[in-house]
Amino acid sequence: MELLNTVTMEKARNRLEEVFKDLTLAGEEIPILQALGRIVYEDIKAPINVPDFNRSTVDGYAVIAKDTFGASESLPSFLQKSGEVEMGKPTEISIQSGECCYVPTGGMLPKNSDAVVMVEYTEEMDDDTIFIQTAVAPKDNVLEVGEDITKEQVILKKGHKLRPQDIGVLAGMGFTKIKVFRKLKISILSTGDEIVSPEEETKPGQIKDMNTYSLATAAIQSGCEVVALDVVKDDLQVLEDQLKAFLEISDIILVSGGSSMGTKDVTKDAINAIGEPGVFIHGIAVKPGKPTIVGKINNKAVFGLPGQPVSALVVYQILVNHLVKVLYSDESSIPYLLGELTVNIASAPGREHYVMVKIAQEKQKTKVYPIHGKSGMLTMMTNSIGYVKIDTNQEGLTKGQEVEVYLF
Ligand SMILES: Nc1nc2c(c(=O)[nH]1)N[C@H]1C(S)=C(S)[C@@H](COP(=O)(O)OP(=O)(O)OC[C@H]3O[C@@H](n4cnc5c(N)ncnc54)[C@H](O)[C@@H]3O)O[C@H]1N2
Numbered sequence: 001m002e003l004l005n006t007v008t009m010e011k012a013r014n015r016l017e018e019v020f021k022d023l024t025l026a027g028e029e030i031p032i033l034q035a036l037g038r039i040v041y042e043d044i045k046a047p048i049n050v051p052d053f054n055r056s057t058v059d060g061y062a063v064i065a066k067d068t069f070g071a072s073e074s075l076p077s078f079l080q081k082s083g084e085v086e087m088g089k090p091t092e093i094s095i096q097s098g099e100c101c102y103v104p105t106g107g108m109l110p111k112n113s114d115a116v117v118m119v120e121y122t123e124e125m126d127d128d129t130i131f132i133q134t135a136v137a138p139k140d141n142v143l144e145v146g147e148d149i150t151k152e153q154v155i156l157k158k159g160h161k162l163r164p165q166d167i168g169v170l171a172g173m174g175f176t177k178i179k180v181f182r183k184l185k186i187s188i189l190s191t192g193d194e195i196v197s198p199e200e201e202t203k204p205g206q207i208k209d210m211n212t213y214s215l216a217t218a219a220i221q222s223g224c225e226v227v228a229l230d231v232v233k234d235d236l237q238v239l240e241d242q243l244k245a246f247l248e249i250s251d252i253i254l255v256s257g258g259s260s261m262g263t264k265d266v267t268k269d270a271i272n273a274i275g276e277p278g279v280f281i282h283g284i285a286v287k288p289g290k291p292t293i294v295g296k297i298n299n300k301a302v303f304g305l306p307g308q309p310v311s312a313l314v315v316y317q318i319l320v321n322h323l324v325k326v327l328y329s330d331e332s333s334i335p336y337l338l339g340e341l342t343v344n345i346a347s348a349p350g351r352e353h354y355v356m357v358k359i360a361q362e363k364q365k366t367k368v369y370p371i372h373g374k375s376g377m378l379t380m381m382t383n384s385i386g387y388v389k390i391d392t393n394q395e396g397l398t399k400g401q402e403v404e405v406y407l408f
């Protein structure tokens with residue numbers, strides 16, 4: 001009897017890091033407008049202070065704060081108006097105690113002023129006299145030089161995935177281009193005599209291809225470029241030939257199906273046949289995803305993912321995506337929310353167990369409901385928001401317990 005020699009998920013991840021530690025990715029410079037979702041290649045330092053002049057955050061009157069102390073609607077302070085600041089222009093105005101100066105939102109503060117009173121809390125008595133009807137403290141309604149970003153501060157770290165707010169900050173710093181990691185090239189090879197493409201009619205026993213599509217889009221979501229897709233029969237020679245062709249153009253190859261122990265499960269043999277060192281993991285103590293295969297050929301990663309659609313996608317998220325993040329120097333953790341479990345969940349003995357869940361807001365609490373089904377049912381994932389994890393040594397999870405729901 002041949003049994004899978006499984007390793008823990010933690011060990012599988014550590015092995016991946018160790019085996020691919022020499023795989024380094026080059027960087028490329030691209031316009032910031034094309035950089036959304038790309039990964040920062042090196043720490044980016046601010047070339048300037050932001051703001052680089054003291055500016056008002058409101059429309060109002062720049063004052064010396066202590067001139068307003070004790071001011072209220074019934075007992076206003078009278079201040080002498082000493083001009084107006086023009087938007088987008090430097091000002092030479094300098095105020096003295098007893099004076100104020102009109103400043104628009106974003107306008108430069110006149111010299112000596114240290115706070116701004118919002119225009120709603122003032123009244124213009126005549127062209128020269130302003131009633132101040134509230135007290136302000138120094139720095140109120142003011143953004144000081146370097147308060148947002150100080151020159152030379154690291155604003156974006158290597159490995160950071162760029163979001164719209166990051167692109168805005170880059171523009172605000174004067175960058176029009178940014179160096180990002182080149183995209184990892186991934187190809188996907190689905191195997192199975194029964195698999196037909198989505199547009200084809202299925203005959204009895206056949207099934208439409210889901211994994212090519214779910215895995216390709218998961219790869220795109222992780223910031224990779226999908227360079228090739230194909231579906232092949234469960235035939236060792238055909239699989240070997242296509243694997244060799246894909247190796248030429250990819251950093252990572254995902255083979256879907258044929259990972260288990262059936263007579264037609266030839267993924268492991270195909271990987272071992274085409275190069276060294278070949279398969280170094282076959283079997284991970286995880287549910288779903290136990291028959292997962294991991295190999296290395298010419299410093300490229302080849303994953304044999306279980307054919308069951310949920311298993312393939314879960315293993316992508318928890319294992320393949322781990323390697324993708326390591327290669328991109330992305331140290332961010334998977335986001336999660338906390339919720340209260342609504343039922344007991346039994347564990348899978350000896351395996352780390354990933355249970356698909358949905359959530360509902362009830363009486364101001366986040367309630368967590370497991371989605372039942374078998375790993376062949378992709379609707380388990382479409383109905384879920386994420387998963388809860390039961391560790392190998394945990395007996396299960398208990399109704400009412402607070403759990404972490406990892407989002408995907
Ligand atoms: N004797 C054993 N049998 C099985 C074991 C085991 O340890 N011993 N493990 C089971 C587990 S767990 C899983 S998961 C599956 C993995 O199977 P394979 O990776 O060999 O995948 P296939 O047999 O080729 O397919 C399984 C299932 O998934 C469907 N499939 C495959 N590819 C696609 C695709 N591209 N799109 C949609 N659906 C796909 C396929 O039709 C099968 O129904 O093995 C268990 N068996």
Ligand code: MOO
Nearest residue numbers: 288289290311375
């Ligand atoms: O481990 Mo299989 O991947 O349960 O479905």
